[in-house]
Amino acid sequence: MTNDVTSPKESGIRAVLREKILKEPDMILEDHEVLQALVAANERQMGRNVVDLRGIAMQRLEARLDRLEDTHRTVIAAAYDNLAGTNQVHRAILRMLEPADFEGFLRSLGGEVRDILCVDCIRLVLESEMEARGEIAVKRLGDVLHVAEPGFVARYLESERAAPVRQVTLRQVGPGSDAIYGEQAGFIRSEAALRLDFGSERLPGMLVMGAEDPHHFRPGQGTDLLSFFAGVFERSMRRWLG
Numbered sequence: 001m002t003n004d005v006t007s008p009k010e011s012g013i014r015a016v017l018r019e020k021i022l023k024e025p026d027m028i029l030e031d032h033e034v035l036q037a038l039v040a041a042n043e044r045q046m047g048r049n050v051v052d053l054r055g056i057a058m059q060r061l062e063a064r065l066d067r068l069e070d071t072h073r074t075v076i077a078a079a080y081d082n083l084a085g086t087n088q089v090h091r092a093i094l095r096m097l098e099p100a101d102f103e104g105f106l107r108s109l110g111g112e113v114r115d116i117l118c119v120d121c122i123r124l125v126l127e128s129e130m131e132a133r134g135e136i137a138v139k140r141l142g143d144v145l146h147v148a149e150p151g152f153v154a155r156y157l158e159s160e161r162a163a164p165v166r167q168v169t170l171r172q173v174g175p176g177s178d179a180i181y182g183e184q185a186g187f188i189r190s191e192a193a194l195r196l197d198f199g200s201e202r203l204p205g206m207l208v209m210g211a212e213d214p215h216h217f218r219p220g221q222g223t224d225l226l227s228f229f230a231g232v233f234e235r236s237m238r239r240w241l242g
Helices: 008-023 032-046 053-096 102-116 131-141 152-157 178-186 224-241
Strands: 121-127 145-148 168-172 190-196 205-211
Touching: 053 102, 053 224, 102 121, 102 224, 121 152, 121 178, 145 178, 152 190, 152 205, 168 224, 178 205, 190 224, 205 224
Parallel strands: 121 145
Antiparallel strands: 121 205, 168 190, 190 205
């Protein structure tokens, strides 16, 4: 025989707790862990042979709510990342438009614009049929400008899957990047290659952003902001080339 004797102190605590719950029932309903403990206690009292359909429904609703909350957090995080990326590209464009001469324009690409975009190097590739003039430009403007023979951009951007060339190509860096990155070729692991159209009368060009992180640029990422950046860059270059 078991004696279930409750001390006066315990009875007083229970009375205070009961009064508190009756006055503020929302306190219980808003506490997820307390509700789970009450449901579990209710199931123990009913026994294993009783199926509580309401309890099962509640568990499913809780699981669905958890998934919705995870999705909500993911969407919010993606929105913040997109806003940060938009601000980053806008700042880079404003800085790129500041120089009053072509040499300053190119130097800003390899300096502040590169830093704002958080990449390790930027290269501008221009196709030219005048080899001698191209050599002079490379010597004067350093690492930023690379002058290549006609057809170089198409060959560099062509895919093994024979897919059409896009304006923005995101990928890990493979063989053949030495011509673009020079001494940095051993460190660059991913790149964003932006194909540039300077008009029907001119040869195409390419702006390449390289990163040491192999996952900084990868297929499947959104390219809207980089396409916008490429459009602004094309218009700026047409002004200099014109």
